[in-house]
Amino acid sequence: VSDVTTTGSVFGITSSTLTSGDLLALSTSGNTFATGQLLDVSSTSTGLTTGNLGLFDWSPSSWATASGDLVRINLGQYGDTTGNLFAIYDNSSELFSVDTAKITSALPHEFTAAGDVTIAYDLVFTNQTASNIKSYGPLTIESGESFENNNLTLKTYGTGDIIFDPGITGSVVVGATASATLRFHVSDDEISTASAMIENVNTSTDADALAVKLAFTSGVGSGCDTGGSCNEYITFLRGDGLKVGKIHAASTTSVTYKGNGTDFAEYFVKIPGYTPSAGDVIEIDPSTSTVKPASGEYNPRLIGVVSSSPVFVGGVEGPDKVLVGLVGQIPVKVASYSEPIRAGDFLTSSNLTGLAVKSNRAGHAVGKALESWEPNSGRDKVLAYIDPAWHDPDVRLTTNGDINLAQDAQNPGYYQLKDKDGNLITKLSGLTDFLVDNIKAGYVEVNQLISDQLISKFVKTDRLETKEITSSDGNLAIKLNEASPSGFGKLLVQNRAGETVFGVDESGNATASGELASQSLKTNDASIAGTLKADRIVANEIVGLDAKLADIQANRITGITREEIEELLAEAETNQSLINQSSDWDLNTSMGSAALNELALENLYVTGSAAINSLSVTESVVIGSDLVLSSQINELTGQQINSLDTVNAPLSIQSSASQPLYLMASLVQIDTQGNVQIAGNLTVGGTIESSGLRLTGSYPANEEPNGFGKLLSIANDRGEEVAVITATGAAKLASLETDKISISDDPAATSSASFAGIVYTTSASAGSARIPQGSREVIIRNPKITKDSLVFVTPTSSTLNPLFIKEQVEGEIKVGFDIPANSDVTFNWWLVELAKQAAAE
Template structure:
């Protein structure tokens, strides 16, 4: 601000916080979410009305531009009017607005301007004091994409039900419908200048009101000249198209008010013009320039079929938009207006289209292909006194045809030539359009650009055609088709098909024919006949592009891997390496130097183990037999010896025993050849140099042998081996600090950790590759049933297989969160797939999303395999759409650079980012 216009003081110019109510320092903030100015507020216009500053400013919510309003008493602190935006999303959906209590008891009508893309009873207004549908009225839209004013007579609604209106509702009655409302207002009729309702005595009340409606849109009522006579002296008369008179013949002074809209049959907006002579009825065109307020500048049309033609100037519009100025004129937007006609125009009949003539600002009858701005509502002939014709305004567009065809069923495509699969030159075939089986259309049109929702054509001659989808019964190309990808259900080539790489699931012959792979070189047979050069081969490549099988033109075949066949018949077979077969049957004689088979190796191992065990048992049996024989002989000798006579016993304590003995010379030990004790004996230390037998137990060397069927070892608490390395407790618990090896297996009902809370480790060996292959399989923990069949397993890489799995809960640690979406164009550059995509590396689960206005998303993931099961669950509302996994690519058999992925799609485009959960199970 400034006090002298020279020295200025700047206010705070920092961007204010978003607000829907007030602002300071002369700033207008952006609104909050779901308001008209939540994206931008700009280009303000301020007027001082008394002591109140009034501001109109432009707004944007990111998709639509609107005008908003704010007021201020000091031009610094502004109060914004409500800019909320309410959307109706579906049939029977509605937008509702809560307003401050408003008294409509003194009003007669609610009016509104409506613009819709469908016709019929498709919109409903409602209001109420407690709910927004206490009172409602449906309206009929007569013409699509045309502004129409609607009226609702509310005088029949009790005043006490409309004196505190707090809610307003707008309802869409159609699913596929876009409706725009503007200037919703409450109006009064027959009021005094101060706004009060005219009062009169009974039977002395006049009201000039005409309300007409119909349920037949094709036959709307029309109001022409109106004349009202009142028997006590009042009279209203419309004398011509521009004059309405009110008479008072009562002989008394009366306060009457006559509200009349003269014409008022169109909607118009003020536009700047570059020629002050432009007036009502002139045709105008665009200059491509804007004035200082960003309003387009118009000029008079200056040529026949002016390509920049936009419309005509209104006489007196019933509803105006924009701001009036000396250099601005009202451009008709909708409704009917009179336009000036050039004297050299062809005769105009009702329904003819109107365009610009060679005379500046004047109109003429439009021909096919010319730019038209409306249709004539009345006839006009040259050399008549009339200089104008009444026109119904429409959008400026080329006139397509002179045939009033509204349904495709009225037209038929007929062929002048003949077309079949053998035609080589399509230009020899001609087509024509026939109307109702009779007249042929001969109109010609030219366009620089055109957008057609549905196109039917007999013959199209184009230099280039770019399309997302192409569907045809027969596609004939004289030279070649160039495309990075061709997807088709059936591909038939009657001649030769040359493919660098072909990816197929199944190759099968045509019905009743052979499938032939021709390896002959038809272009050069000299190499084969002369024996020079290599023969053509059919090569099958596998992992890392290495050849795994070849077939040459002489019938020789080579396999680098395993050949599996149900039956093999060969006249002569020479196998230099190994022959492996799941089953083999030989009806004759099999002669082989050596045969290796898993069953034979197993039998050899069993035989070797049995032979070794038999040898050991034989040795043990031989030793036991010898020992038993010796024991039996010793027992027999003892039995046969006579008992000693105790009378001969002598007390030789302290003396040397010398009967059949030899003294050691020390007096401490005597040696006996035989010693028999018939009663108890006590020995302090006993050393036996050979065998020791006690009852049915014999000790020989380092071997303890039970001579009966059972050998029992017992102790009061435990039996200890190897200084505690192995201990057997009295209750049967076996404790070992080393490794327990059970080659025959372990049978138990329970396995638990040594200490509570500790882990149990099962070591499956050192071969813990991330993935299992046939050449390098991982060790497995297998679970088998009584038939020896594997029903579950876990290998060293952590992969598990179960015939059936039932769980109460599942927690997945390796979960992918949202990553940035790769645009379709970037994905095509990187991976050759034109669709948006997500990178998820090797996670088995995660969160994905389909971007706004898209129908599909590609999820790249290294865990995708041929047998993968992929589950998806939408977490956002799909509004009736269906979400499915439409494609899965594992790249396991791909011979080119390939990334595993799966594709998720919905049946219709989503209006916002739509999230879903995904899970991969292999």
């Protein structure tokens, strides 16, 4: 080897025939080598510019691929070192080294390739002063793959904070599709799920969840009510940015909530079957302690109106609840028959369920109208201020609520009661307490009057309770103003059970249910509804209601028999003209007595009133000019036909709806709300129209294979069952034709990776899945899958090989290919349960 060579190779080893082995092999044998270098390449040259101390270059003359390592450093089976396998130094300072446990680098690294840097485990920054992850472009940190569900955690210890520090005009955005408008912006797209939660898991009694702080300490915005400057703690916006509510500073030490709603409402339990509608007037149902649409004018149980836009809501919502506005501005439904309404008029309940009318007398009101309303205006609601209370339009007080007394010019020393406009008040009501030394009035009407002594020229009361009534002049007169339409007495004597035992009407007619004892009885006329028993009757003449027996002498009446009376009645005239003539008849009354066990008449005409304990009619009874009760024999069938008919006017049964209606020994019942209960079957030849249909019932468990009975069974004209709906909601149809079928998904469905591959867990009857690139199959676990289920699989992306169900067992199917997929493959699946039919012959 010459050291005088200036160019080229001082020492060269070349070979054109070597196919395997080593071109240069440096090795030692034995255990003698301890220090030094087997290969030492060094230079002290100061002129090195583009040269290399070491160069490994493989430049084949044509395209070639090597399968080995171009440079390899190997530590043998029994070799170990506490030093480095490879190290680079700068003037004895280590720049880069590789030992048996780690790679150490003292230099910054630059990764300029377009590919990814992969780190299998942890990335630890050991500098205790500060560490940074910087990006010269947009930076994205992702956790897990697209089909996984992994968390991304930012964690500190002790009092360390997680600080988001965007630029002066930047924002912190949660939600990849968000368009930030404020410093912190959370955007989401979820159904029935909140977009954010602030949770304090501390269980003490002094835990707080959220604090909102404004920097001001004195003075507040003056434009909170006008849209100007305002210190707002929280603002509520809808999708287009319209402000619908806010919590703002009312002063330096208080806040106010404002919303676009107009009433305060609470949730109440409603009666079953009631579908609430905004504007319904609501009352309390005392029998069930629930609420329902109000019925009846001036209903005393009014509590509010179904709310349409509440600003505050109390209670807990639910399918059995209705939101009732208790105070505030609410549109109220108005009955079409209401009088015209002006702003300021009070509103009350009506005879139409849930609707209101104008209040024009004392009674309970639901609120006060805030606008006018006219019948036939096309509007069915009026805006009202809801405040259920008692309203009496006849109360006349001053604006301060005081009674106004003025000197009576006509009667010196007396005062007149006048309203705020100076008009004389003729009626005073609505007072709960009234204390006065003396009352002088021509007319006083009270519900209850308690007095040690009452002196009055005239007292009018619905009820008078007293132990004794005495007369100051020895005479006691009881005057009845009007006779009742039925002709019964107005002066009644009742027992402790409230039953009338004696009565006298204005005409002097008296009725008694007990025994009337008298030494003598003198009367011009007597009517006996029951049986008159007497040892002897002596009379000049006996007059019937439809026959006059003037041609019979009194001595013939003595001891008259039943057969003789029937014969006399048979001879009487029965035409309608007798009624008109009866008023002109001369009646002679006998002072004797008669025994009539039974009175039989062909026709009976009564011009006044009749009190009858028992009435038997052979064919028909006509009431008024239109109502007919009849019992006749059908000439064709020979059957007894009983009927109740009207010809010109509708027939109303229980028109007041004060009590329920029972038919067929209560097998058919109609309650006061119009609810109908039928114990048997209902057959309808026409069409059933209803806003809703609810079927409930209990049937034998063996009636259906699933153990639940049929709620609805539909048969054709041959009686063959063609459709069934069971209590589980399952339906069996002979055929189904529809524009669209919707199958519910499983919101709790999950996908996870396992040694067996990707596993989808769901309870839905249909869904979608993905076979990742390089995988052969995925598993779908579903409790509805059986070994006999039909599962339809439809690819939704390109596949080079057929996609099929590779395995199907109870609760699980395996879907895939025979070979690994060369790209991600998505597919839809549909589970159909095959109902087993009886084996055909």
